[in-house]
Amino acid sequence: MNTTFAYGQVDDTIELIGSRASxxxxxxxxxxxxxxxxxxxxxxxxxxxxxxxxxxxxxxxxxxxxxxxxxxxxxxxxxxxxxxxxxxxxxxxxxxxxxxxxxxxxxxxxxxxxxxxxxxxxxxxxxxxxxxxxxxxxxxxxxxxxxxxxxxxxxxxxxxxMGEPFSRENWGHGHCPVCGSSPSLAMLVPGDTANSEYLVGGGGAKYLHCPLCGHDWRYRRTACAACGNEDGETREILHQDGMKCERIEACHQCGKYMLTIDLREYASPPHPDAIQMGLIHLDVIARQRQLVPVSPTLWNTID
Incomplete structure (x- = not known):
């Protein structure tokens, strides 16, 4: 899985954001x-x-x-x-x-x-x-x-x-294998049984998205991208009512959070860079809980 800019996908995502809320x-x-x-x-x-x-x-x-x-x-x-x-x-x-x-x-x-x-x-x-x-x-x-x-x-x-095969390498780290950046977004996609260690309970595979080079790499479904914590007692999922496809993955061990979108729930997958502009309301919720983003971006640092 590798994300290109894809003008049409970005344009559709911007239109989606504009249609949601004034x-x-x-x-x-x-x-x-x-x-x-x-x-x-x-x-x-x-x-x-x-x-x-x-x-x-x-x-x-x-x-x-x-x-x-x-x-x-x-x-x-x-x-x-x-x-x-x-x-x-x-x-x-x-x-x-x-x-x-x-x-x-x-x-x-x-x-x-x-x-x-x-x-x-x-x-x-x-x-x-x-x-x-x-x-x-x-x-x-x-x-x-x-x-x-x-x-x-x-x-x-x-x-x-780098090609599609590189994105399927078992990198396993919370930073981008291409440029080293911290991820700004996590995405859930249909599962691949060939990599069962990255799946939980038959759910979708989890990819992390790099905000600098756009590379997406597979990561453990239940692990914090910042510290690797997989303890269910110290990790929490937060979302607004009726919008489970867009949520906050909070880690109370390191105090950081990651926004996650479930691509299986969209009629047309949004572009991972553009959609973050339309998720600021989730960043606000995370900030109210004294959480810090794994990767600071323009969108999650707006006052």
Whole structure:
């Protein structure tokens, strides 16, 4: 199972969110154009068949993500093209001040700067974002979000080159095997008896979704993605009445939570990145219970 951007699926998901509740109208209006263009661009990169990364089976077996430690300069042109396309839409979506937007545009105009930020994101080099934010007169989390947004279509295309078989590898870790990111969403799909250790009571198989590269990997159905806890006494499922297909998986051992959608219950599967914009009400419930998301995103950190 591997998630591409798939413009049509993203567009359908945005329409689904807009049809549910008027409370989401503003977000759909602001971020819809950005999400759609991000999807279109991601589809283009995937169709162009970008160069695949080198895969070391020994590193994978040791739990080291594919892109960790790799030189990303092979994909510099893609990062630059994505930045030129998405920065204006991103600035409008988040209401970025004109002077800040201009500084980002100038900074991202240098391929070395874009590559440095993308590399820092993969390596988890937060200090690089702190230093960059000083140069741009902004906050480190803004520099991080901009970097993730403009680099995501490229990382997604890279993940697609790994192929479907890679997504079925028994990775077993709570971080992405391609880029190392923490998952932002869990998905339940029809079960596969060939991997019975990942199923419980005949239920669906569980996949975790990477918010950066879009890769989906199989994970233990009853385990917390943050700490691996499988104790039923310290894990809890929360959902709104009549919406069991969209829920919160809470772990009281580590205090973190993961949003989960059951793809078996949808007439048409929503796109895992886009649907998260329509699940903010669940993030609010989790926050009221003093829970922290496994992976902070724009949607689960909105005040």
């Amino acid at each position: 409370a989401y109208d503003e977000l759909v209006g602001r971020f819809g154009p950005l999400l759609r263009e991000k999807a279109r661009l991601g589809d283009e990169f995937a169709a162009e068949e970008v160069a695949p990364p080198a895969v070391d089976p020994a590193r994978i077996a040791a739990g080291v993500p594919v892109l960790t430690g790799q030189d990303l300069s092979l994909w510099t042109k893609g990062f630059c093209r994505s930045a030129r396309t998405l920065l204006p839409l991103l600035a409008r979506a988040i209401g970025m001040e004109r002077d800040v937007s201009d500084r980002f545009k100038q900074y991202f105009g240098d391929p070395k700067n874009i590559l440095g930020l993308a590399q820092a994101r993969i390596e988890g080099n937060w200090k690089h974002f702190e230093n960059t934010s000083v140069q741009l007169f902004t906050q480190p989390d803004i520099a991080l979000y901009v970097t993730e947004t403009v680099s995501s279509p490229v990382f997604n295309a890279i993940a697609v080159t």
